[in-house]
Amino acid sequence: MAAPGLDRGYERHGVNKMSDSIYVENLAKSFEKIEAVAGISFTVRQGELFGFLGPNGAGKTTTINMLTGLARPDTGSIHIGGIDCTNRAKAAQHLIGVVPDESNLYPELTGFENLCFCAALYGMRKPERQTRARELMDVFDLTPAADRKFAGYSKGMKRKLTIAAGIIHRPSILFLDEPTTGIDVASARQLRQLIADLHREGTTLFLTTHYIEEAERLCGRVAFIVAGRIVRIDTVEHLVQPVQAKHVVQIACNVPINGILKKLSAAFPDSMFSAAGKDRIRVEADQPIRVGELVRFLEDQGAEVFEARRMRPSLEDVFVQITGIEADDMRREKGKRGGTT
Amino acid sequence: MKRWIAFWNILLKDMRTYYLKPPNISWGLIFPLAWTAMFFIKSGSGLESISSILPGVIALSILFGTTSLLAVTVTFEKKNRSFERLMLAPIPLELLMLAKTSGAILFGVVNAFVPVIMALFLADLSRVAWGAFAPAVFLIAVASTFLGLFIAVAVSEVFEAQTFSNFFRFPMIFLCGLFFPINNLPAFLKPIAYALPLTYGADVLHGAVHGEHTLPIAVDLSILGIFCIGLFAASLRNIKRKWIS
Structure with missing residues (x-):
């Protein structure tokens, strides 16, 4: 572990790389001379909604890429759903769903076709994938746009369909990278409700966001990552406790x-x-x-x-206190750069 | 079974999205037609020259039909990040890339038969050795597709893929014995000719259509097969090295 006692959630619940949904130990990744992720360790327990918070360039997306098999770690180990996938990126991909920070579905396919295609990638048969696609279209209020090309969707609709595509195969672990960035308030609210529903249904969620109030509202436990290092992991409740009296x-x-x-x-x-x-x-x-x-x-x-x-007093105050980074600056920077590291 | 559902649907999506579009279909038909007409007129020796022109036109139709498409199905999808979706699917990378290239291989094979169908009306093809012709067409399509894949993986922009493809494709027209025998090439170009996969495919096609070939057909097909494996393996290695770095 990077620093003993850093993850207070560990101490209370113990660590089990076979039963925890995500188990990460000393994970590191550099791009040429830049250290993107510097030996981080954490676990996410089954059914937990875990927030991964940090400014642009902190290493959030690099971490997600390593966990999902899109990037290879330089050192460290990764267990997903009890499967060691450090050097076998494909080993646990059937367990996970990924919602990237940018909607990456096929613009020339309709919303319904996109969902059916994504379901087929997980080996779902035609009747099953069509039923599931219709069901998700309905859940995400996209049924009227089912036969429209994805290219013609609004930003909010694109995000919703991208989340639907991420859960089409009913993954037990879902990675959400900045799910509400750049969408209107109503869509963001609806997405947060959907994330809360998924959590209630037992899906393990790994959420990266720079909206600290969003993490506070949704997550059970959060990690603050700055310059590739986790500076604090704990439950939201424990993190805000010291500032509550202020x-x-x-x-x-x-x-x-x-x-x-x-x-x-x-x-x-x-x-x-x-x-x-x-x-x-x-x-x-x-x-x-x-x-x-x-x-x-x-x-x-x-x-x-x-x-x-x-x-x-909120989690934002704790974040500022621990990292020295103003949450407003983080949001502005994100708006300017739309970062992905 | 689940993997094959994914494989089939990736192939089907690419066929629908990219291959069966009017520009590609017309390109697939017009290009071989134009080449046939050009060489036929240029040779000026009447219908009897068709059998000597046909192998080169077939090889070119396959080469240009296949290599152009990988820039879209792979480089473009990588650029707009939809390729990530495929990389996150629980199917082996080898099977995924075969699915992404199978459409181009099929397209190349179909392209090959456009000049053949035209030649059927103009010349006697009864002496064509179809037993050698068919595997040659298939292996040229596979080798050209994997050459396209190798290029598509090596670059990051669609225009780079097209430019880089031309760097290989146009010299092949003159160096691979499609229309001019390799023996007539200057000595310093011959080693280059034998380093290109199309040389071996064209040799089999010449042998199958009018009986004149340089190497034994089995040797040609084997070397072509080695090129296919080599190009596919090199492309996979590049994907793992560059895209999953």
Whole structure:
């Protein structure tokens, strides 16, 4: 293991490479001189919804590629569903489904044909694959578009069909790489519901995302990966526990943030102030924060306060605390680069 | 059985999506027609020259028909990542690549018979040794397809695959004894001619159609078979090295 005691979930439940859905030990991968994944170790238990969080270039997709057989690890071992597939990438592919970060179905086939073709890749016979394709079309609200070419689908519809293709053969382990990136709010909400349903039905899910609130809402346990290294693995509950007692307020105003932070710290020594974007101040304290006083102080300094909101401490706070990376920066970077590492 | 369901459906999808499209069908028909007409007119020696032209036209039809398509079925799918979907399927890589290439092989064999059907109306083909002709057509189709696969795997863009294919295809027209006997080539080109798979296929076709060939047919077919295995193995090695790195 990379660091004893790092994965607190391990300690509570124990590790069993034969019964855990995913067992990874000292997995490493470099591309020329760049270390994409640097000796990571973790397990995902049967039926668990495991989140793999990190910024662009952290090694999320490289890890998924190694686990699914699309990339060969330099060192380390991988067991999927109890099968050692470190050097036999194909050995466990019948157990897994993969939803890549970009929809990669066939644009010239219809939605229904795409699902039937994907089912055929897993050896499903014609009547069975047609029934299953119709069933999934129905579940994903795509029946009216079943006979339309995939190329003509909207982004949200493409994501839904890509997820449907990933589960067409009823895999016991499903890898989801950034499933809600770049789609509208309604589609994202529907996809999250579908992911939750799959989890309830007993599918083991390995989810990579840069939307920390999504991971917090869906996952039982999460790993934070930064620069190819896992910096923390634990249950969401345990991770957020230390920050739950904190009181957090976010204030939106029109003053240069860096200049005002020092003044605020001097005036309110019991609170901690930090920038949360270019026009937002984040206030943290162990005691309840008196928002009125803060607003009056800012207005006295010539600031116009647009909004002051009490925040519920979240996994995002833990992520920022542990990794030093602002979640907003991560989202912006993802939007710009649409990264895949 | 499950693997063969996957194999058959990959082949069927490629046939429907890529091969049975009007541009490919017309290319498959017009190209051999144009070559036949060109050499027939150029030879200026009447209908009796058909049997000497036919093997070269058949070989060319197969070569161009097969190699062009792998750039689409493999390079294009790799580029738009739909090939990943196939690589994630629980079927051995060897079977997957055979499925991806079988359509091109079939297309090549069908292409070969376009000039044959045309020649049936213009010349007497009763003396053709079909027993040697059929395996030669099949093995030329396999070798050309695997040459196309080798190229398709070596590059990352469709246009690179087309360019690289031409680098091999056009010299083969002149070097492989399709229309000009290898013995008439300058001495320094002969080793190159014998390093190309089409030389052996064309030799069998010449032997089968009008009885003149350089090497024993069994030797030609064996060497062609070795080329097929070698090109397929090299392509698989490249896929494992470059795509599953």
